[in-house]
Amino acid sequence: MAARRNNPSGIVPTIQNIVSTVDLDCVLDLKHIALHSRNSEFFPKRFSAVIMRIKDPKTTALIFASGKMVCTGAKTEAQSKLAARKFARIIQKLGFPAKFRDFRIQNIVASCDVQFTIRLEKFACTSHGAFSTYEPELFPGLIYRMKQPKLVLLIFVSGKVVITGAKKRDDFYTAFDNIYSVLAEFKK
C-alpha cells in the first residue's frame, strides 16, 4: 500500500465519502430504537428506516427493521468499519441481539485536481467519446463511464475530477492513473 504513485504527476485522489452496509442479523423494533436513543429520527410515512448519527467518526446510519444497516459519511475504510461497529453497539445496548455480519464497502467517492484546465468538447469528440457524456446545458461536467475498472468519473473544466463507484481503494487509483494520461492531451 506504500509506494502507490507510479503516476509521474504525484497527485493522489482523496476520499470524500464511503458507503458501507452490514447485516445485524436480527429483527429490530424501529419505534423502540427511535424513542430510546437521542441522536436518531424516524418518520415512517416518509421513509421506513431510523436515521441515526454519531459524532466520532462523523457518520450517519440508516437502520432498517430487517436488521440491515447502511453507514455513510466516513472518510476511510477503517473509520467506516469502526462507525458501523459503534452503531451496532448502540443497537445492542438498546436490547437487541445485534451481530456484525457481512460488513461490505459498497461505494467510495474520491476527488482530485489535475491542476490544469481541460478542453471537454475536444475530449468528448475523440475515441473516448463512446464512454463520455458531455451536455453543457444539463450538467457542466463531462461524465466518463470507465469500463475497466467499472466506475464513473466527473471531469470539470477547472481540472477537478470526482471519481465514484469504486469498491476498493486500488480501483480508483488505477482509474485516475488511466485518466490522467488521457487528460494531459487535452490541456487548454
Add this chain to the structure above:
Amino acid sequence: MGDAFCSDCKRQTEVVFDHSAGDTVCSECGLVLESHSIDETSEWRTFANESGDNDPVRVGGPTNPLLADGGLSTVIAKPNGGSGEFLSSSLGRWQNRGSNPDRGLILAFKTIATMSDRLGLVATIKDRANEIYKRVEDQKSSRGRNQDALLAACLYIACRQEDKPRTVKEICSVANGATKKEIGRAKEYIVKQLGLETGQSVEMGTIHAGDFMRRFCSNLGMNNQAVKAAQEAVQKSEEFDIRRSPISIAAAVIYIITQLSEEKKPSLKDISGATGVAEGTIRNSYKDLHPHVLKIIPSWFAKEEDLKNLCSP
C-alpha cells in the same frame, strides 16, 4: 379480335371483344365466353400542362414504413358538428376498440408532428424523431416513462443528429408538461437504449454557441452586419477560458453586439425572452466576457473607443 378456345365449337375460333358490354363473344356460334371484363386502362386523361396537385391516379398519403401495415388502413373519423347519426359514431367506436397495434405509435407520431410544427422544423427532423421513437418503443422497457418527456427527447435528439440543435428550453416550450430535468433524463435513457440496441452508434456532437446564433439573432431582428459580427465573436470566444454554458455565452455576445450597434437596442428582457437565458445569467456571463471583449469583437464592427464606452459590469 383474337383467337380463343370456344367450348361449344370445341376448337380455336375467332373471338370478338365487345367493348360496350365488356363481353368476349365467339364469332362462329355466338357463345359469350367472358362477360363484364374489367378494363384496366387509365380512367382519366392526364395532360402535361395540368397542375400536379390532384393527380387522380394516386390515392391516400405516403406510405409510412414505420407503421405495421405501411399506414394503408382506413380510419373512420368522428363526425364533427351534430352527430345525430347513431351509425357513424358507433362505427367509429367499434373500429377504435378493434385490434390496432399501431394506435400508440400513431398518437405519438401525431404529438411529435404537432411539436415540430410549433418549432417550425423540417420534415427530415420530424421523420428522424419518429424513427427514434419507434426504435425506443420496440424495446418494451419504456412503458412506465413520462410519454411527453420521451417524445420531447426524441425530437431533441433528432434536431441534434441533423446538426440543427435546439436548446432544451426551446423544446420545453412546445412540449406540454415536460420539465427540463425530465427531458434531460429521458434523453439519457434513449441514448442508452439506442446504444444497447446497436453497439454505440448514437452520434451527437457537443453543442456550440455558434449553432444557435442565427436563430437568436433573427428572433431579435438584428441586421446582417450584427449577425456576422456575433458569429465571429462567438467563434473567437471559444478559445478563452470562460466557464459558462454555450447558450449563456451566446446571449452575452448578443448583448454586447447590440449595445455596440447604433440601431434600437433590445433590452436584457428581450434577449432573455429570445434565448431562454435568465437576465441575471446574461449579466454574469457579460461580467465573464468583459475582460476579453477587445479580442472577441471583430475590429471591422466596432472601434476601440466604442468598446471602451461599453458599460463596465
